[in-house]
Amino acid sequence: MEKRKLGQIEVSAIGMGCMGLSHGYGVIPEHEYSVEAIRKAFANGCTFFDTAEVYGHQQRYPGHNEELVGEALEPVRGQVVIATKITITNEELEQEGDVEAIIRRHLAASLKRLRTRYVDLYYWHRVNRHVPVEKVAAVMKKLIDEGLIRGWGLSQVEVDTIERAHRVCPLSAVQNLYNMLERDCEKRVIPYCLAHGIGLVPFSPVASGYLSGKVQSESQFETVDDVRSWVPQMRQENLDGNRPVLALIEALAAKKDATPAQISMAWMLKKAPHIVPIPGSKNQERILENLGAADVALTDEEFETLDAALDTLDVHGHRGIVEFME
Numbered sequence: 001m002e003k004r005k006l007g008q009i010e011v012s013a014i015g016m017g018c019m020g021l022s023h024g025y026g027v028i029p030e031h032e033y034s035v036e037a038i039r040k041a042f043a044n045g046c047t048f049f050d051t052a053e054v055y056g057h058q059q060r061y062p063g064h065n066e067e068l069v070g071e072a073l074e075p076v077r078g079q080v081v082i083a084t085k086i087t088i089t090n091e092e093l094e095q096e097g098d099v100e101a102i103i104r105r106h107l108a109a110s111l112k113r114l115r116t117r118y119v120d121l122y123y124w125h126r127v128n129r130h131v132p133v134e135k136v137a138a139v140m141k142k143l144i145d146e147g148l149i150r151g152w153g154l155s156q157v158e159v160d161t162i163e164r165a166h167r168v169c170p171l172s173a174v175q176n177l178y179n180m181l182e183r184d185c186e187k188r189v190i191p192y193c194l195a196h197g198i199g200l201v202p203f204s205p206v207a208s209g210y211l212s213g214k215v216q217s218e219s220q221f222e223t224v225d226d227v228r229s230w231v232p233q234m235r236q237e238n239l240d241g242n243r244p245v246l247a248l249i250e251a252l253a254a255k256k257d258a259t260p261a262q263i264s265m266a267w268m269l270k271k272a273p274h275i276v277p278i279p280g281s282k283n284q285e286r287i288l289e290n291l292g293a294a295d296v297a298l299t300d301e302e303f304e305t306l307d308a309a310l311d312t313l314d315v316h317g318h319r320g321i322v323e324f325m326e
Contacts, residue, residue: 001045001294004276006199007151007172009120011081013269013294015048016041016287017203017280022056022065026226029282031068037284038072042080044291049073050175050201050278052085052125053110066113074115083173083201084110085125085155088136099131100139107148121172122149126156133161137168144169153201156321159188162198171198175278178202180211180245180264181233181315186271194274205265205277206290207233212261213246215239233317241316248309258296261286263306265293270303 002013021034029037038049049069056064066084073080086106088099096102110119122143124136133154140152151172154165162174174193178185179202193200208228209215218236221228228234233242249263256263265277279290298306 001047001291003047004199004273005197006121006153006201006274006276007170007197009081009151009172009199011048011276012046013276014046014265014291015050015081015083015201015276015278016046016291017278018049018051018065018069019055020280020282021068022060023225024055024227025280025282026221028060033284034068034282035072037282037287038069040284041287041291042073042076044288045294046291047079048081048083048276048278050083050203050280051114052087052123053106053113054085054087054125063109063113066110070113070115077116081120082114082116083121083123083153083175084114084119085123086110087125088128088131090128090130093128093130099135100142103136103139103143107143111148118148118150120150121153122151123153123155123173123175127154127161133165134168137165141169155203157189158321159192162189162192166196166198170196173199173201173276175201175203176321177204177319178268178275178277179205179207180249180267180310181207181242181317182319183310183315184321190272190275194272197274199274199276200272202268202275202277203280205268205279206261207264209281210234210239210242211246211249211264212259212286213250231317232319235317238317241314244313245310245315248306248313252302252306256296256298256302258293259289261290262293262296263298265290266296266298267303267306269294270298 051069143149153173155175
C-alpha cells in the first residue's frame with residue numbers, strides 16, 4: 001500500500017480505526033475474531049492502527065481496545081505505527097492538579113496494555129478547556145525527548161488551537177471528523193496542516209457507514225452502545241435528505257468497479273497528500289474493503305467533477321467541530 005507521512009511518521013495511506021472491536025457499534029465480536037481482524041488488516045498492507053484508552057467503556061472496561069491492539073500487533077510491533085489517546089478529566093485535575101503527572105500516569109498504563117515501550121502517535125483525545133494546550137504540548141515534548149512517544153496530536157480542533165500547540169511542540173497529526181458530509185476541515189484545517197507538515201487523520205471517513213450505501217433506516221442500529229443511534233446524520237429525515245450524495249458516489253463506484261465506501265476515501269486521498277483516513281468496522285470483510293480504497297485511483301477529471309458536484313448538494317445533519325469536553 002502507498003505510504004504517507006504524519007509529520008515524520010510514515011504510515012499506510014489508510015489506517016484502521018479499532019474502536020468498533022470494543023464498543024460503539026453494538027455487540028462486539030469475540031476476542032479471537034477481533035485479534036484476527038487486526039492481523040488481517042496488517043497482512044493486507046495496513047501499518048497504522050488507531051485506538052484509545054477509553055475505548056471499551058460500555059461493554060468492556062476502559063483499556064479493552066488497547067489490550068486487543070497490543071496483543072494482535074505484538075509479533076509485528078516494529079513494522080507498525082500505533083496511535084492511542086489520552087483523556088484528561090476535570091475530576092483528576094481537581095484531585096491531582098499536576099498535568100504532567102497525569103499524562104505520565106495515563107501513558108504508562110497505555111504502554112502496559114499495548115505491550116510496547118513507546119507509542120508512535122499520542123493524541124490528546126479531546127482538548128479540555130480547563131487545561132492550556134501549551135501546557136500539554138510542553139509535556140509531549142518531554143515525552144518525545146525521552147523516547148516514550150514518537151509524535152503527538154490533537155483531536156477535534158480548529159486552527160487556532162493547532163497553531164498554539166504547534167508553536168510549543170510540533171504536531172505530527174490532527175484527528176478530526178472529516179468526510180463528504182462533514183467538510184469543515186477544508187476551510188482552514190487542511191490548508192494549515194499541509195503548510196506546516198502536519199498530517200490530517202479523518203475519523204468517520206465513511207460518515208458512520210452511511211457512505212457505504214448499506215444504511216437504509218435508522219431502525220437498523222442496535223440500541224446498546226451504538227453511536228449511530230445519536231449521530232444526527234443517522235436520523236431518518238437526514239438519511240433520506242443525503243441520498244443525492246450517496247447517488248453521486250454510487251454512480252462513480254459503478255464506473256470504477258469499486259464500492260461507494262472506497263470512492264468516498266479515494267476522493268479523500270486525492271484531496272491532499274497528508275490525509276490518512278482511519279475507517280473503523282467490527283466486520284473483517286468491511287475492514288478489508290476499506291483498505292482496498294487505496295487501490296482506487298481517481299483521475300484529475302473524476303476528482304474535480306465529483307468535488308464540484310458535492311459543492312452543489314445540501315448536507316443534512318451537520319455535526320461540525322466541537323473543541324472541548326464539558
